[in-house]
Ligand SMILES: Nc1ncnc2c1ncn2[C@@H]1O[C@H](COP(=O)(O)OP(=O)(O)OP(=O)(O)O)[C@@H](O)[C@H]1O
């Protein structure tokens with residue numbers, strides 16, 4: 001057992017294979033005495049890998065997380081016996097923390113100060129940094145919970161160090177200290193046209209009661225709660241759809257100032273744009289999806305199509321891939337993104353028959369699958385998830401596989417270091 005330092009925050013360790021009862025970060029020593037009600041951490045035989053997923057609300061993070069969890073098998077759910085309004089999702093391998101829990105100003109406080117949740121002043125980055133760092137070092141934390149129903153910060157919950165910690169939300173790459181802790185980062189970049197189309201679809205369907213139930217099943221909890229508040233506003237104050245559109249637009253200045261710039265720091269960006277297959281299309285129904293992958297990122301080899309480093313435009317429609325109007329087109333090539341060298345794989349259009357995706361998969365390389373057709377199998381398994389017939393679902397699945405690969409490489413490296421430092 002190797003203990004590197006004892007701090008006021010808890011006991012940190014440098015070895016990843018020891019057994020010790022630790023006091024979670026975020027609670028005082030006296031509170032720690034009543035810790036018996038919390039489970040206790042012991043025997044970490046992995047090194048927690050930290051992934052950042054940044055996006056505006058309602059941009060597909062929940063669907064992405066469901067695909068990621070599925071790559072590792074098992075089902076994700078809220079912490080057992082914890083706060084019923086928890087935003088956390090835990091599975092055997094992954095724990096997904098929603099960064100809304102680090103709002104330092106509740107809804108009332110933000111209103112009083114005239115600032116939005118996107119404004120860094122409404123968020124506690126010191127606590128976010130301290131807790132993500134602790135989890136990465138194998139120390140449990142007691143994290144606040146932001147309740148999207150009441151708009152208040154509520155009684156905290158215990159989070160134990162998982163194998164893979166995903167921090168998702170508005171600001172995972174905003175604070176340089178938190179950014180430094182990320183082993184891999186992703187930004188979901190939904191163009192304004194598409195974002196607007198997605199939000200209006202949701203709003204429209206909620207005004208049609210027969211569609212509400214089926215839709216609500218595919219919505220993330222926070223989006224659903226936001227919509228319920230919105231519905232209440234509609235009923236109580238007679239807000240029009242136009243005013244809701246205006247309230248979405250009101251977020252834009254802070255989005256442009258604080259959220260969007262984070263994409264320059266991301267290791268992978270999934271861009272979702274209107275199709276170019278239909279002239280002047282700005283409906284945002286058929287999507288052109290680009291996976292922008294930084295070169296030179298440790299443990300991450302960018303995906304390529306056919307021939308690494310070349311520039312390729314491919315229309316696979318024909319004998320092996322059924323396409324209906326407006327068809328489907330792939331692109332692969334090098335590019336520059338915020339002065340970084342990147343590779344881009346792009347898919348414009350929709351898959352007609354999901355099982356034929358195997359044809360496209362077989363021409364993609366560096367996809368980190370464990371067997372032939374694994375991507376197609378995942379996509380078929382979750383055919384009912386949003387974006388399964390286009391590049392959004394495909395690239396989310398690919399990134400899920402790349403995260404699994406990154407996790408395995410990091411564990412293998414940690415294990416070999418461990419073997420060197422403590423030989424038998
Ligand atoms: N791939 C997709 N294709 C089409 N629509 C999508 C897709 N992903 C998300 N959407 C739209 O965006 C909405 C929100 O999706 P989701 O709940 O996954 O987002 P979220 O970022 O987790 O939201 P929140 O931040 O509110 O928790 C969906 O109900 C749907 O209307």
Ligand SMILES: O=C(CO)[C@H](O)[C@H](O)COP(=O)(O)O
Nearest residue numbers: 057100107117148151170222
């Ligand atoms: O941008 C958001 C992230 O999901 C929310 O608007 C933010 O968390 C504030 O939540 P609420 O509107 O429920 O008070």
